[in-house]
Amino acid sequence: MGDIAGSLLGLVEFLLGTIVPFLFVLTVVVFVHELGHYLVGRWCGIGVQAFSIGFGPEIAGFTDRKGTRWKISAIPLGGYVKFVGDVSSTSQPDPASLKKLTDTERRSAFHLQPVWKRAATVFAGPFANFLLTVMVFSIMFAMFGRYVVEPMVAEVRPGSPAAESGILPGDRFISVDGVRIETFGDVQRIVSGRAGDPLVFVMERDGQQFRTTATPELTEQQDALGNTIRIGIIGVVNNQEVGQPRQIEYGPLEAVAAGVEETWSIIVRTGQFMKRLVAGREDRCQLGGPVKIADMAGRAASLGFEWLVQLVALLSAGIGILNLLPIPPLDGGHLLFYGMEAVMRRPVPEQVVEVVYRAGMLMVLIFMGFVFWNDLFGC
Known part of the structure; x- marks a missing residue:
């Protein structure tokens, strides 16, 4: 009886701790995506x-x-x-x-329908996902603000890319690869996705600015949800004594602006990851499917509802980007055909559509099979 009770308890914990959060996250993201298609389609008659x-x-x-x-x-x-x-x-x-x-x-x-109505209806799905991400981050910024630290260097690991490039403790980041730096988190966001890419750093030391180049090296770390991730680092450390932590509070409009900026940052980083993945410069094991999402949902739920909502925002942005890939039957594939139709002023020949749809469906199925394999067996 004890074994049966323990098994039942374990099953209940699994259902409530993993399956329910997974269904919540996926249902919200899918519903918002399809609602975008539905509302604009209805608006177009x-x-x-x-x-x-x-x-x-x-x-x-x-x-x-x-x-x-x-x-x-x-x-x-x-x-x-x-x-x-x-x-x-x-x-x-x-x-x-x-x-x-x-x-x-x-x-x-x-x-x-006219091509513009079809295109608007199709694009509305991914756009709704991006709006959801913006809304989630805007609300969180308005409610909780943002904790940031100044972009100062406290320590430099010996032999690291930063040490080899001449960066020293006390230096301040001004820009990375042409992007203006406001917080230490800005540096981390840029560097983490650019392992192996030479980056130009503009630093400030004793009131004087100088330029140097460092190439982030790949390392394994654990994220807040306990997942092992591979990211780029240059070997600098920031701490509270040097970084001067501060809390940023946002008004309603400022929170929306910050939400848009955060969403755009996610889109850019995801685009960089996919580009590097295609080029063979990114770890394919970082890709995951339903099993990995369920595991992340369970971990996020155990940390609190706000973590689960953040996962909704991240997954929503990812689904929006994935659906815009120019591969039928994804939304981006439809938009590609509509763009060609608008240029040629006539529909794409049926034979071409049929062949491309079949090829696209095969690609999607292969990708789905790959992420399922990653989920079940890893790399």
């Missing part, structure tokens, strides 16, 4: 057949007055909005199906 959180068989749902089926489906790893005229949840066009639509349906069919 496009009919919506279904709004689903998850894929596969329907678990629960209802049909609203406009005929849209709102539902929760069995596989909680995404979601979709199915517009009138869509052949599938990926919004792939099907000329044969479009010909079967009634005149009323054709007026609200997604694929028969």
Whole structure:
């Protein structure tokens, strides 16, 4: 009986401590993404057949007055909005199906709308994710402010890139790679994602500025959630005595501005990571899928609700960026076709669309398989 009770207790702890936070994070991010598609699509006069959180068989749902089926489906790893005229949840066009639509349906069919309406509807999903990230950080900055330290060097590790470049204790960072530095965190954000890249540092010493170049080296560290991450460092240390910690408080507009800035910083760093990953200069083991996200959600929830909300913001920005990649059936793939259509002033030939969709779907499936492998077996 003791073993059974212990197993049941462990299962309950796993469900409440990991699965529930995971579903909360994923549901919020997916709902906001699909709501962006839905709202702009409705604004453009496009009919919506279904709004689903998850894929596969329907678990629960209802049909609203406009005929849209709102539902929760069995596989909680995404979601979709199915517009009138869509052949599938990926919004792939099907000329044969479009010909079967009634005149009323054709007026609200997604694929028969002007290209700008289709593009706006598709872009609204990732844009909604970015807005969610901005909103989360804006609220947190308005409520709690931000704790920062001055960009001063307290210690330099012997033999480190900083030591070799001539940086000394007491120096102050002015800019890194052309980016103005306000806090020590600014230095860390730039350097952490640029391992192996020579960076130009403008420093201040005894009231005089000088330039030097240092190449961050790759090292393994643990983040606040206990994940092992590989980041670039130059070997400098900041402490409270030298860094002069201070609390920044924000008004409503300042908090929004700071939220936009933080979101843009996340987008830039993610873009740099993906660029370096494609070039083979980034650790592919840093990629993770549902299992890793669930683990992070559980860890974040154990630290407090504000940590879970921050994870929502980070994942939302990541989903927005991922969906803008120019690969069908992702949103960016649709936008690529619409851009070509706008330039050519006619739709892309059906044969080309079919081939590219199949190739894109294969790429997405391979990527999903890879991150699942990373989740289950690591590298």
